Amino acid sequence: METLVSTWSRTAQILPENYVFPAGERPGSVEVPLCQNIPVIDLSQDQEKSQSQRVQEILAACQEFGFFQVINHGVSEDLIDDTMKMAKDFYDMPIEEKAKVYSTDRSKSCRLFTSTYSYDNEKFHFWRDNMRHPCHPLDKCIHLWPEKPTNYRNIVGKYSLEVRKLSLRILELIREGLGLEDGYFGEELTGDQILSVNHYPSCPDPSLTLGLPKHADFNVITVLLQGSVCGLQVYRNGEWLGVEPIPHAFVVNIGHQLEIISNGKLRSAVHRAVTNSQEARTTIVNFISPLLDTIVEPAKSMVDNSVPLYRTFKFKDFLKFFQEKKGDTEAVMEAYKIKP
Ligand code: OGA
Ligand code: NI
16 A cells, blocks of 8 residues: 555655656656647537548548547536546545555456556556556446445446447447448457546656656557646657647547557557646546457458458457566567568
């Protein structure tokens, strides 16, 4: 428990040595320019835009950036606010209460921990605490969730269902854009849904440390609620750019599975999280992934006129390899590429 950044950072005047990254990996100034051209896509149904326009917009964003934001997405603003409050309240609870969820046992599906999966083997730790749990199907996993704060299960349960609906709607637009057959993104490819609540306390020296390393997501699609505090950065044309917090918008990014399914047509963008010295930052991340035994490969229709770029694999094996490589995205994707 005492390793959690949120338990000791309030009184920390200086950054402990094992949070100071080597010179080449430090963010330096965290005041990077905001990325001006990450697409912001309006998903409202009752406007002029036709379904095919929405499909084109989303597909272009997935191809060009691998990142976009959605607004007017149908998830109620009150539910978003309530869920963010629950997430913050969770980290504000007394240590005894958080201790009920804290665990270093990686096999526990609902747990609170700090930094990454491999705290004990890390040279440097990341300035973040994380609480995560599965959320689909809801009735099979809600009993695993934290019992406190009061109402956590109720509010976050509703939120998980809404965000799942939205994720599947976005995947449906992508499916249409890629020309994949009806029902392509069924339970096999989307049946795993993890809610991950990141907490980055305010930090005595954000220029020397990171909240999350440079990585791309391992899954199919990620739908992230950034709240109002800057900290998410995306790597583009050799520089780090900030992703603007837009109230009640979701940040969506393409994971490696979708990159592979699309035979490289869609890209999963490299991103990271930095900290700041002013205020704590809490983000709520929804990872949609294949079931562990699902076989993933480039969709047949995506390779019709070309060769598959990636080999076929079981998702479980990909995940294991990804974790072994500690999110070294390039090495992972290189290993799954078919060599000519
Ligand atoms: C993640 C992630 C960014 C953030 O959890 O994979 O990229 O801003 N999070 O919390
Ligand atoms: Ni990520």
